[in-house]
Amino acid sequence: MGENIDNLxxxxxxxxxxxxxxxxDEENKDDYFIAYRLIVIASDQDIEDCEGEIGFRLKSEMYDDYLIFTYVGENSEIHRIVGVPEIEYLEFENSIGTLLENTNIVDAVEFLKNMKTINFNELISKNLYNKKNFKNVK
Known part of the structure; x- marks a missing residue:
C-alpha cells in the first residue's frame, strides 16, 4: 500500500x-441491474470529509471502479461482483446493511481482497429473479 494509505x-x-x-445507459432506463454498492461512513463525525477519499483509496487498492456486491447461494453469502460493465448512472434503490464495522483502511483492504467474488456474467439470467438479491433487466 502506498503512502497515501498511511495518512488514512x-x-x-x-x-x-x-x-x-x-x-x-442513462438514456435507456429499462436496461439496469440492482445490486449493492459500497458506502464509507466515518465513525467520527469530525472526519466525514475523509469518506470520499477512503472510498477512492479502496477502489484504487482493489483495482475496481465500482465495488459492487450481491448475495450468493442458499446461505446468502456476500460476494464482490467483478467484471462489471461500464455504468453511466446509478441511484439508491433501498436497503442498507453493514459489511464491516469500526475498521481502518489497512484492514478494510485486506477484508475486500479476501472476499469471495462472482463474475457479472455469471449473474445474468433470462429469468429476472433467478439470482437471489440480484436483478438484471434488459
Missing part, C-alpha cells in the same frame, strides 16, 4: 452496502 490508517470507519439501481 488511523481513521476508523464502517463499510456499508446500499441497494442501488445501476444503469449501463
Amino acid at each position: 490508517k488511523d481513521i476508523l470507519f464502517h463499510l456499508e452496502i446500499e441497494g442501488t439501481y445501476f444503469y449501463q
Whole structure:
C-alpha cells in the first residue's frame, strides 16, 4: 500500500452496502441491474470529509471502479461482483446493511481482497429473479 494509505490508517470507519439501481445507459432506463454498492461512513463525525477519499483509496487498492456486491447461494453469502460493465448512472434503490464495522483502511483492504467474488456474467439470467438479491433487466 502506498503512502497515501498511511495518512488514512488511523481513521476508523464502517463499510456499508446500499441497494442501488445501476444503469449501463442513462438514456435507456429499462436496461439496469440492482445490486449493492459500497458506502464509507466515518465513525467520527469530525472526519466525514475523509469518506470520499477512503472510498477512492479502496477502489484504487482493489483495482475496481465500482465495488459492487450481491448475495450468493442458499446461505446468502456476500460476494464482490467483478467484471462489471461500464455504468453511466446509478441511484439508491433501498436497503442498507453493514459489511464491516469500526475498521481502518489497512484492514478494510485486506477484508475486500479476501472476499469471495462472482463474475457479472455469471449473474445474468433470462429469468429476472433467478439470482437471489440480484436483478438484471434488459
